[in-house]
Amino acid sequence: MLPHLSNKQRETLWGYLFIAPQTIGFLLLIVVPLLTIFVFSTEDRNLLTGQVVPVGLENFRVILQEDVMFRRVLTNTLTFTAGVVPLNIALALFLASLLSQKLRGITIFRVLFFSPVVTSAVAWAIVWRFMLQGDQGTVNQVLQLVGVEGPNWLRRPEWAMFSVIVTLVIKNVGLNTIILLSALTNLPNEYREAAHVDGATRWQVFRKITLPLLAPTLLFVTVITVIGSLKVFDHIMLMTAGGPANATMVLVYYIYYQAFQFFETGYASALAVILFVIALGLTIGQWLLRGRAYDE
């Protein structure tokens, strides 16, 4: 079989054959659609009428110069990300430190904090929507017991964003907690012990020893959390549908609206390209930071 190939070539061929299924799937299902989006973004495309007109960069010009809604949506997306990322990571770090203690029954708590991650996003959003109702909601009824009158969380523009951020963080924090927890438990103990011997306080040990050692993991966690919050869709759709008064209309939801409610697939593709560029930019930025963190 294949006599004219040298052993090395044969080995290479086998290697390619082994990765072929994954590569073909990746090309067909990820790369081709991704490239198609770039082509679509330069066209005036209507899904309903089937009309396609090449318009060059016109979609981008309209988005950046004329689309008032886009500015609103971009601000919302950045607000959402700026809310979710620090809250999620700070909470995950705090929980991971607590859960890394060697106590009896600590596994129960680990399972408890991780369980929302494996809960269906739909069920999670629907239950929270009921709990956050105006007067009838559980949250406000509990608040009432302590004499606080809670707002109509999801129907007031000034509270809706806060509510979707907090409910999403509670759902997802378990994943980051587990990642940080495994990093924490794998940290070499010598440095911390040495610091203790030298008389460092607990906070000093955490700040000067643990945190720098955790830096690579923290950056990884930050990258996935940032990208995750830029891409948020189902949670917004089920909790607020972008309302009230567009207070929670984020970029991906706006893309969905343009593509599947207005049927403007060209315009929606241009928006998706912008999202891609933002996510790519942030990731590269964080990657560069990661390099610096290693150097230190």
Next chain:
Amino acid sequence: MSKLKLLSIILSICLISLVAFGAQAQDEPVSLRFTVWIGPGPAMDMLNGIAADYIAEHPNVSISFDTVTFSEYTSQLVLQLAGSNPPDGGWILENTAPQFVQSGVITDLMPTLMAYPDYNFEDLEESALGLWLDGEALYGLPFSTSPFLIIYNADAFEAAGLESPNELAARGEWTWEALAAAAKAIKDSQGIYGFENADGTVYAEGFWSTMFPIMRAYGGGAWDAEGNCLMNSPESVAGVQLYHDMVFVDGSAVPPGEAATFAGGQAAMRIGQISRVAQLDGATFAWDLAPMPDGPAGSSSVIGQAALAVFRNSPNQEVALDFIAFLTNEANSETMSQFFPPARSTVLGSDTFLNSNTRLTPEQMMLVVDGIATGVVLPSSPNYSQINLQTRALFDELWFPDADIQGVMNGACEMIAPLLGN
């Protein structure tokens, strides 16, 4: 000679196979697929029953009705149409009618209906066809022209010592103010809400189903055919104010973000069409239907419409058109009328129609007939999706105790002016 013989044999073989092939083409299996927004249940059984009658006459045809969720209907339908396996036909809702009619994706029904034996096209009410006509072409056949009515909890009215809406209506005193007063009396005496908006959607995608009737009763509206925005007129604002007071002053209408329902017994009245009556099968209270209340400008009767259409890229257009004509002929319209009131005057006037719905009495069905006679169809526009999104964000600002209703409505008119100009 033998050459001629051979030629004639070849010719006759060709002819025979041609005839055979032609016959085969006619009997070739055809499977039709229609998109609808109802799920399994009595109405679906009825549709399948009519389809079975058609199949009995055309054994080569099979017909299926695909359920698509109502709230996602238009976007799902458009996606399916753009895909490689488009449905042959489907239902279209009134608010997106102009969008579909202008898009060029629907086939003209007129030639088929005109040629269909005993179709009695003249019987269809002209006013009901308006949305679906473009010149001489008819792009959708409104099989359901269903007026909104008030469904009320008779026990709650009795417990509050109130006269029923029908008693008030008989004296010409059933007005939106009377409805608001009754809702408040029920809220104050029994602690349940007095009024639930249409399907609980007024604070989201269904603003017009609840607000358009009230605005109309006060002499206002959404926008007119010339593209003039009417929703910031003093009359429209007065209508919104009435509902706003019910929510925030009286506390008698289900407020935003709460899930109290009429069927669950947590609200004593609701706006709804007769198809919603099926939800009340397990209800623990006595209920009845009443007409929509009047207002200073008269009736607030409003109609929701749904039409059947055949899509241009269906490979089985001819058969699909033929089936739609069959489905909406006089006899089948009568069958369908128990769930979907047709725009056929002979059916609406018939005893069969009045007795068609086992859940409703002939008197209650008469309300449907009256509602169609006095009603206008819900607002629609070629840019309905955009208008809906843009106004929805603004309308969110209506639902606070201290909302500036006139200001919000002015803003809405200003925002959609370019979309109406189309």
